[in-house]
Amino acid sequence: MTTTGTPAAPPRPGGGAAPPEERPTAQERRRARRSRRYQRDVRWSPYAFVAPFFLFFGAFGLFPLLYTGWASLHRVSLTAPTEMEWAGLHNFTRLLEDEFFWNALRNTFTIGVLSTVPQLLMALGLAHVLNYRLRGSTFFRVVMLAPYATSVAAATLVFVMLYGRDYGMINWALGFVGIDAVDWQNGTWTSQFAVSTIVIWRWTGYNTLIYLAAMQAVPRDLYESAALDGASRWQQFLHVTVPSLRPTILFTVVVSTIGATQLFGEVLLFSSGGGAAGGINHQYQTLGLYLYEQGWVNLHLGRASAIAWMMFLILLLIALVNLLVARRLRKSQ
Amino acid sequence: MTLLKDAPARPAPAGDRPRAGRRPRAKGAGGQFHAGRLAYALIALVTVVSLFPLVWTAVAASRDNTRLAESPPPFWFGSNLPRNLDIAWHDANLGLALLNTAFVAGSIALGTVLFGTIAGFAFARLRFRFRTALLMLTIGTMMVPPQLSVVPLFMAIAELEWTNQLQAVILPTFVSAFGVFFMRQYLTQALPGELVEAARVDGAHSLRIVWHVVFPVARPAMAVLGMLTFVMAWNDFFWPIIALTQQNPTVQVALTGLGRGYIPDQSVIMAGALLGTLPLLLVLAVFGKQIVGGIMQGAVKG
Numbered sequence: 001m002t003t004t005g006t007p008a009a010p011p012r013p014g015g016g017a018a019p020p021e022e023r024p025t026a027q028e029r030r031r032a033r034r035s036r037r038y039q040r041d042v043r044w045s046p047y048a049f050v051a052p053f054f055l056f057f058g059a060f061g062l063f064p065l066l067y068t069g070w071a072s073l074h075r076v077s078l079t080a081p082t083e084m085e086w087a088g089l090h091n092f093t094r095l096l097e098d099e100f101f102w103n104a105l106r107n108t109f110t111i112g113v114l115s116t117v118p119q120l121l122m123a124l125g126l127a128h129v130l131n132y133r134l135r136g137s138t139f140f141r142v143v144m145l146a147p148y149a150t151s152v153a154a155a156t157l158v159f160v161m162l163y164g165r166d167y168g169m170i171n172w173a174l175g176f177v178g179i180d181a182v183d184w185q186n187g188t189w190t191s192q193f194a195v196s197t198i199v200i201w202r203w204t205g206y207n208t209l210i211y212l213a214a215m216q217a218v219p220r221d222l223y224e225s226a227a228l229d230g231a232s233r234w235q236q237f238l239h240v241t242v243p244s245l246r247p248t249i250l251f252t253v254v255v256s257t258i259g260a261t262q263l264f265g266e267v268l269l270f271s272s273g274g275g276a277a278g279g280i281n282h283q284y285q286t287l288g289l290y291l292y293e294q295g296w297v298n299l300h301l302g303r304a305s306a307i308a309w310m311m312f313l314i315l316l317l318i319a320l321v322n323l324l325v326a327r328r329l330r331k332s333q
Numbered sequence: 334m335t336l337l338k339d340a341p342a343r344p345a346p347a348g349d350r351p352r353a354g355r356r357p358r359a360k361g362a363g364g365q366f367h368a369g370r371l372a373y374a375l376i377a378l379v380t381v382v383s384l385f386p387l388v389w390t391a392v393a394a395s396r397d398n399t400r401l402a403e404s405p406p407p408f409w410f411g412s413n414l415p416r417n418l419d420i421a422w423h424d425a426n427l428g429l430a431l432l433n434t435a436f437v438a439g440s441i442a443l444g445t446v447l448f449g450t451i452a453g454f455a456f457a458r459l460r461f462r463f464r465t466a467l468l469m470l471t472i473g474t475m476m477v478p479p480q481l482s483v484v485p486l487f488m489a490i491a492e493l494e495w496t497n498q499l500q501a502v503i504l505p506t507f508v509s510a511f512g513v514f515f516m517r518q519y520l521t522q523a524l525p526g527e528l529v530e531a532a533r534v535d536g537a538h539s540l541r542i543v544w545h546v547v548f549p550v551a552r553p554a555m556a557v558l559g560m561l562t563f564v565m566a567w568n569d570f571f572w573p574i575i576a577l578t579q580q581n582p583t584v585q586v587a588l589t590g591l592g593r594g595y596i597p598d599q600s601v602i603m604a605g606a607l608l609g610t611l612p613l614l615l616v617l618a619v620f621g622k623q624i625v626g627g628i629m630q631g632a633v634k635g
Contacts, residue, residue: 034536045539046461053452053508054467056444060505061474064482064489071484081488126379129372142621143380145628146387149613151568153588154606158386161393161401161599169389169406205383206628213629254476262478265570269589288571291480295487296575305484312481319476 072305081301091306101307103282104290105314107192111267111286112260115196120252123204124245127211128237141212144205152202152265159198160270185271188283195284198266203259207252214248215241250326257318261311264288287311387610393603394418401599417604421591425601426579427608430587435612437503437583438566444507445562446555453516454547458529468517475510479571490576501576502583506566512558519554519630520547557627560620567613584609 072091074084095101126144130137147155162169163184171181184194218241226236242249263286267278276293278285285293287307295304395414396407422428455461456468486505495501524547532542548555573583579590591605617624 037538038533041538042533043461046455046459046464049451049455049459049539049543050467052448053471053513056448056504056508057471057474057510060486060507061477061482061510064485065474065477067485068481068483071488076484076488081491126375129375132369132372134372134376138622138625140376140380141625142617143383145617145621145624146383146614149564149568149617150387150610151585151588151613152570153585154390154610155386157588157591157602157606158390158393161603162386162389167402167404167406172405201382201386205379209625209628216629258476258478262480262571264480265585288480291483292575295484301484301487308480308484311478315476315478 068305068308071302072309074302076301076305078296078299078301084302087302091303092310095303095306095310100282100285100290101310104278104285104287107278107282107284108261108263108286108288111192111196111199111263111284112257114192115199115263116253116256116260118196119200119204120207120249120256122200123207123252124211124242124249126204126208127215128241130208130212131215141209144208146205147202148206150202153269155198155202156266156269159194159201163194186280186283188281191270191279191284195263195266195270198270199260199263203256207256210252211245211248214245218244246329250322254319254322257322258315261315261318262288264292268292287314387614390603390607390610393600394607396600398598398600413600414604417598417601418608420598420601421605421608425587425591425605426582427584427587427605430582430584431608431612433499433581434567434584437499438563440503441506441566442559442563444503445509445512446559448508449512449516449558450520450547450551450555451543452513453518453520454524454543454551456513456517457520458524458526471510471513475514483572483575486572487575496576497578497581499581502569502573505572506569509562512562515558516551516554520551523554524550554627554630557623557630560616560624561627563616564613564624 071084073087073089075087075090076084130140134140163171165171165181165183165185168184170184174182182190184190222240222244223236226240231239267284267286267289268276270284271277271279276285276289276297278289278293287310291304291307291311294300294307391414392407392410393401394417396411397413397417400407400411456464482505490496490501528546528550529542532546537545568585569583570585573586574589577583577586579586582590588605588609591602
């Protein structure tokens with residue numbers, strides 16, 4: 001970096017920012033040089049340290065983000081992705097008139113709710129249980145991460161089999177309680193429920209660990225004074241644990257919401273044959289899948305960009321709502 | 334995995350409770366109650382639910398297609414595993430896919446950890462102009478979904494003729510805002526400013542400080558970040574299926590191919606899923622404790 005200056009460089013008396021001394025000895029000159037080098041180092045090395053990150057980040061994160069906005073105003077085909085034809089807001093108006101866009105938006109929302117709400121509630125309860133003194137607690141924590149370490153593709157492929165209409169294990173088990181074989185893939189609610197369970201299976205353990213960490217940071221004496229006041233375990237959970245966890249809960253809600261908005265792999269692979277349509281009636285086509293279908297099946301990259309920006313706007317909206325809710329909560333406290 | 338229970342004591346993850354000393358049951362609460370039977374039952378249930386799909390993947394992978402099309406479904410292992418693994422390995426290109434994925438995930442983990450650490454160090458302990466603004470920019474974009482950059486990235490790799498080449502999936506995620514943020518949080522707390530100053534007084538320039546002071550202090554967090562990144566990169570789905578094809582796939586791309594019925598044999602599909610998941614389960618079995626600690630640490634500070 002800037003610090004690899006040459007130690008053998010010819011001395012330049014009085015040059016640069018050296019202190020103005022009359023007859024610098026060799027030692028003083030060396031010290032001056034060192035101090036110059038030191039200052040250059042202190043001044044510029046921070047930039048050198050953040051530069052690699054921002055270089056990659058700019059090239060592969062920031063620039064594409066903005067360029068997507070530009071591309072959304074053009075007609076671009078996948079077959080010739082470099083030829084762009086100005087289209088103004090056409091992609092957006094088309095999108096708003098497209099019933100499949102609204103369908104995808106609706107599905108993203110319902111699957112998002114179906115997967116996020118039970119997931120976080122279960123994680124909260126589980127974390128509470130894991131917060132007891134347990135034997136083998138490390139083992140349980142690791143086991144709960146096994147679904148997290150399983151990829152979307154592998155998990156979905158297994159669940160598709162488990163949810164199979166004719167030979168799937170879930171329908172077989174339901175048969176014992178007198179429920180007829182459910183056609184998980186072709187029903188609207190059944191398919192959305194099934195997809196949600198994949199998400200829940202993969203992410204509950206991860207969120208449990210996050211809640212558990214936050215619970216362990218809650219000061220003990222809060223519980224002790226609550227216990228002295230005669231609060232039951234359930235009351236302690238409700239009135240001590242949950243309020244202390246509020247920032248963490250908000251954090252997980254935001255992260256899960258973002259994840260739900262992008263839901264893609266589960267729904268792509270849920271149909272046998274892996275179509276981008278999201279079922280014969282598009283019953284579980286999410287926005288992520290719709291984007292993929294428009295861009296990489298129907299070859300309209302401009303339209304895909306417009307969908308991406310709509311997703312971004314929705315996320316901004318959610319972030320805004322979250323911010324307002326958080327502020328409201330803080331005020332009411 | 335059971336070995337982890339009595340693994341030698343390591344620096345405890347944030348807030349790990351002391352084990353010694355039974356406290357009287359009636360006193361205190363939260364983290365002090367011993368778990369009752371109900372709690373153990375619940376945890377046992379969760380363990381079964383967490384592991385069942387994985388175990389059943391292996392069961393289905395050891396059967397054949399006809400058996401999987403019968404009711405009731407199989408519950409115990411058959412004898413077909415070697416054959417199915419062999420077909421998945423060769424026909425679905427899984428051998429190549431595993432190699433590719435190991436290379437891709439390894440590179441990404443390396444890049445994220447290395448650049449995340451030095452940038453995190455700069456944000457945590459060095460002064461420079463725009464520090465706060467740049468940090469805010471980094472954090473702000475952590476939440477931007479990958480879908481937003483897919484179209485331009487696709488145009489770029491088409492232009493560069495990188496389709497189907499591994500750098501197309503490595504470079505876009507080679508660094509991560511999360512990595513920078515994670516290391517910054519860790520170093521803010523673990524690396525005393527005086528240590529950096531002392532090294533400076535001794536005449537060490539910044540690169541030396543990074544090598545001899547920052548890296549040793551940051552090592553535990555670097556390991557955790559590396560593992561988390563490796564898992565994420567291994568399982569990355571959206572961009573790889575756009576940038577790569579079945580000729581030069583990552584594991585997830587190859588599995589997608591299986592799922593789309595290029596090989597319509599369910600037991601082979603399950604064998605593929607098993608092969609693609611096993612490496613990460615091994616990582617989890619060996620480093621589980623550290624990964625758990627890392628997620629929990631990140632949670633408290635994030």
